[in-house]
Amino acid sequence: MLTLLAHVNISWHLLPLAAAISLVYNASRYEAPSRILVRAAKHFVLILFVLAMILGVLFALSYQL
Amino acid sequence: MQEPQVNLKDPWIAAALAFLVPGLGHLYQGRLFKAxxxxxxxxxxxxxxxxxxxxxxxQYRGEPGKPRTELLSFVAQCGVGAPGIFANIQTRRYRRLGEQPTTSLSETITAEFEGIVELQQGDEDLDEPVTGAIELSPEVGQFGDPTIIGRINGTLANGQQVDFMLGEGTRLGPVLRNSRRRAVEGEIVTQKDGRAIRSGRLRDASIPRSFWNWFAVPLSNYEEQELHRELGKYHELALVFTMIAGLLNVLAVWDAFDGPAYGYGYDSESDEDDTDLDRPETDEVERQTVATSA
Incomplete structure (x- = not known):
């Protein structure tokens, strides 16, 4: 069942997860399709940016541990 | 308060449909993109x-003394709608039927079969996988108690056709279990002078379990530990995906019931950073509204 995913880093799952959350969240806030897509794209980038920042902080804190 | 620009039709029906199947409520309202x-x-x-x-x-077993955190994750998962209702029904069935193996039947069962047959044939032992069909029938045991007997018509790995009798005391796994296969345990017997003589046994034998009897059925403690061992970190990942799906559907249900959270006015207060390109013209919004209402 998991053989296909055995060599894939688990962090890649963040991409579809963040995309789905961004799309659904913004779809529940706006009605116009163009606005939903633009806002979702911005949120998607924002989520990844924040996660990357957290990763960076954790990496720095655990450096040479 | 702003006037709604999309016809929400009956909000209660839309919300109920959106809860049962994500997107269905919006399809009912004609909001195809959102659906x-x-x-x-x-x-x-x-x-x-x-x-x-x-x-x-x-799944959720809901036994007293179990951590409440599992209940919280199950509630989040249930947000996805119809499967959540189904899981609740399965939990109730599980509590009623339990995990007891089946030792008697009300009617004959015929099913596809796979398993390993261990036979003692004089000096030579047979220990081979068998696939085929099994017929299990209710019977009254020698002490008057209900029991199960059976017959296997199958094929060995080398293609040889075989026919085995299963004696009294044949048992089936529980009716409900979170597994697609249902275990069969029993002894292989041969008739000699009108008596059933034990000549072997079944090992790792099973028949298919119906979808109704395995999907969303609570796991036992042992099965849950096995699932953790088998999946490792993917257990948490699967839990997170299903939980977030359920929680996101709460937003979708509310949208179906009450429209978009920020209204239809595309007010400028919250969109100061937006360019004019992603701000729909008023005419465009009105055209969409008319089209949706029609």
């Missing part, structure tokens, strides 16, 4: 979480 987003995103997350766990992540 596509909700159904694709939410159902994909939920289906992927289920795929990762082999369909075993979505």
């Amino acid at each position: 596509a987003i909700y159904s694709f995103c939410i159902l994909s997350l939920w289906a992927y979480g289920m795929y990762l766990s082999g369909g075993k992540i979505f």
Whole structure:
């Protein structure tokens, strides 16, 4: 069942997860399709940016541990 | 308060449909774009979480003394709607039927069979996998108690056709279990002078379990530990995917009931950073509204 995913880093799952959350969240806030897509794209980038920042902080804190 | 620009039809029906199947409420309201987003995103997350766990992540046993955190995750998963209702029904059935193996039948069962047959044939032992069909029948045992006997018509790995009798005391696994296969245990007997003589036994034998009897059925403690051992970190990943799918559907249900959270006015207060390109013209909004209402 998991053989296909055995060599894939688990962090890649963040991409579809963040995309789905961004799309659904913004779809529940706006009605116009163009606005939903633009806002979702911005949120998607924002989520990844924040996660990357957290990763960076954790990496720095655990450096040479 | 702003006037709604999309015809929400009956909000209660829309919300109920959106809860049962993500996107269905919006389809009912004619909001096709949103229906596509909700159904694709939410159902994909939920289906992927289920795929990762082999369909075993979505269940709740609810035994006294069990950590409440499991209840919280189950409630989040239930947001996805129809499967949540189904899981609650399965939990009730599980509490009623329990995990007892089946030692008697009310009617004959015929099913596809696979398992290993261990036979003692003089000096030579047979220990081979068998696939075929099994027929299990109710019987009254020698002490007057109900029991199960059976017959296997199958094929050995080398293609040889075989026919085995299963004696009294044949047992089936529990009716409900979160597994697609139902175990069969029993002794192989041969008739000699009108008496059943034990000549072997079944090992790792099973018949298919119906979808109704395995999907969303609570796991036992042992099965849950096995699932953790088998999946490792993917257990948490599957749990997160299904939980988030359920929670996102709460947003979709509310949208179906009450429209978009920020209204229809595209007010400028919250959109100061937006360019004019992603701000729909008033005429465009009105055209969409008319089209949707029609």
